Amino acid sequence: MGGGAATTPGSTASGRTSAHTSARPSPTRTSPSTTSEPERPGPGQGTRPGGGRSGGGAPGTSDPPPEPVVLGSPDPQRYCAARGRKASFRSHDWYCAPDGDIGVDTKITMTQVCASQYAPGAEARLRGDAGTPANWDCYVTK
Known part of the structure; x- marks a missing residue:
């Protein structure tokens, strides 16, 4: 047996491809893939408790979303008075303003007032x- 390296059509004994153009694949143009990536969820989709399912609750359950329990109305006057100030509403916002000419108005939210007046988790x-x-x-x- 000859002990020499076997050659395949289009290659040489050293393993290099010969210059035959018929052995080379012809260049082809590829078209854009017809498969598409899954759509990303839109704002608020798939990020809510319950995985964006209607009805809310934990994923895979039919538990209804939590019901709000109304505690009452906020009292911004009382909230600001406890801080030595008076409540003021202007330009669509509430403020605790100094009860005099000197000082800086502090912007407040009704959620702050509710949390102070009723419970820390109140909204x-x-x-x-x-x-x-x-x-x-x-x-x-609840």
Whole structure:
């Protein structure tokens, strides 16, 4: 047996490809892939408790979303008075303003007032004019 290296068509004994053009594959153009990536969730989709399923609750369950329990309306006057200030509403925002000419107004939120007045986890929601405390609800979820 010859002991020499076997050659295949289009190659030499050293393993290099010969210059035959018929052995080379012809260049082909590739078209864009027809498979597409899965769509990304839009804002608020797939990021809510329950995986974005309607009905809320834990994933894979039919538990309804938590119900808000209304505690009452916030009292920004009382909140600011406890800090030696007076409540003021202007330009669509609430402030605790100094009870005099000197000092800086401090912007407050109704959620801050609700958390101070009712419970640390209390939230605020608006039902009408923001400048009327009775149009706000302080609530917690069960």
